[in-house]
Amino acid sequence: MAEVAKDLVAGTVGGAAQLIVGHPFDTIKVKLQSQPAPLPGQLPKYSGAMDAVRQTITAEGPRGLFKGMGAPLATVAAFNALLFSARGQMESLLRSQPGAPLSPNQQIVCGAGAGVAVSILACPTELVKCRLQAQSALAESASSAGVVKYGGPMDVAKLVLRSEGGLRGLFKGLVPTLAREVPGNAVVFGVYEALKQSFAGGRDTSGLGRGSLIVAGGLAGASFWLTVYPTDVVKSVIQVDDYHNPRYSGSIDAFKKILASEGVRGLYKGFGPAMARSVPANAACFLVYEVTKSSLG
Template identity: 75%
Template sequence: MAGDAAKDLLSGTVGGVAQLICGHPFDTIKVKLQSQPVPFAGQAPRYAGAMDAVRQTIAAEGPRGLYKGMGAPLATVAALNAVLFTARGQMETLVRTEPGIPLSVRQQVVCGAGAGVAVSMLACPTELIKCRLQAQSALASGEAATAAAVATAGTTTGSTVVAAAIKYNGPIDVAKHVLKSEGGIRGLFKGLVPTLAREVPGNAVMFGVYEALKQFMAGGRDTSGLSRGALLTSGGLAGAAFWLAVYPTDVVKSVIQVDDFRHPKYSGSIQAFRKIAASEGIKGLYKGFGPAMARSVPANAACFLAYEITRSSL
């Protein structure tokens, strides 16, 4: 069992690095679209769409801007994917009824859900840091536009608060600020509820779909002879299934994690969901969906293929 855990640990690490390199630029655009403020009536949104966000990011920050916030997940990608795949491996041991017999799709769904609980504990603070860095340019622009609109309208009531944008110099700076000014360790776990609500069902679906596709292509539970093309296809579609299942939850998580600590717009996950739905409709719950789906297929295809190749070589 210890040997299997070590193999999952290393294989998950390699898979995570492959996933991050392929997917981070898409993730940056997704978060920028999710976190841009709702424009005033007659005011154009900060970004007209995904391609506009890419153009503005490159124009303002260069190509490196697409990899902004990568330090936090890069520093923890080993741990995140090690936890995910190791937890799934341990869950497989628990649910397996016959030694040496591949698990059913239903059993893999259970394993994915259990792995989702474990990975949420590490994903929440990591993604809070990442989202703060990715979103700060969009939020700063939005706050400037809001301030201008308020000044033009002559609004002076206390009901409108425009907070000064906090500028972070990197992942460590975000962590220091949160620990000092946002409630200590508890501040780093802001958004834990929607993180769990994303990771548990999302990973249940992802690992279930991955196993179902592999077994379908193999014609049975023994999938050891599948080609790399089949593994790429299964991994890419499984990643897409993850986001199809839980995307609105990810939007809620992102807006909560970048919300102003001093003047919060949202009191919790349910209130955030209702407020977004009421002000922006169903489209508001799918902001950044295009980049997320565009990212999920190649990133997860790379992740699962790298995991399988590494695992089989150990």
């Protein structure tokens, strides 16, 4: 139980650091992902990441870059506590003896198991976040007459519960969320452990300095998006899709329609901001997690 408590506390603090560092990048990613494909002869609302930043600040001020942070911030404690404690429990099942370090392949299994656990919490949180982040772009699209405007995270949750099928509505996009979190976290923890052991020259990584942890965490975070980014695009468009007049019948339909109308590039909308976010945000998360857990003894 002591190890579980350490994972809970360290995961919470690490997750808060990750969110604060990475949320503005995530906002731009979602705006680019969710903007509708332009009509023939029209230009897209955002020409790229920097244009999205400029338009967001002009229209909403710097606070617009942090829109939607309330929902993940409110649940970051539970999300990261669950992620790291689930991983810790998986580690204990795979260890040959208490305290024995695991191989990168074993950490891949641990990450996959943790991904299943966090998907249940991530799905409704991501839905609320994406609705808030994308609403300004959707409101100005040609096909968004009468689009709902949300006042905040609780307003999103209330409206979804009331008019989009109750609790089931909050879990819209669960399949692509699982398809993102399971392989994504498997890769993250596998790469993180492989890099740490490479830097340490063996399985004992307890003596690594903060610089090595920052590099390992940042590159591990980048590997997440390199592995699952198209799945995240599908998740985002499913979660912001109109409930009463949907453009997509499901994840496969969304994938096919994006590919047909925008090509492979459509599956990588917002990839630049996602990668720009992943390195510093995950470096901060893993560093703060390791430092916090070490300080707890």
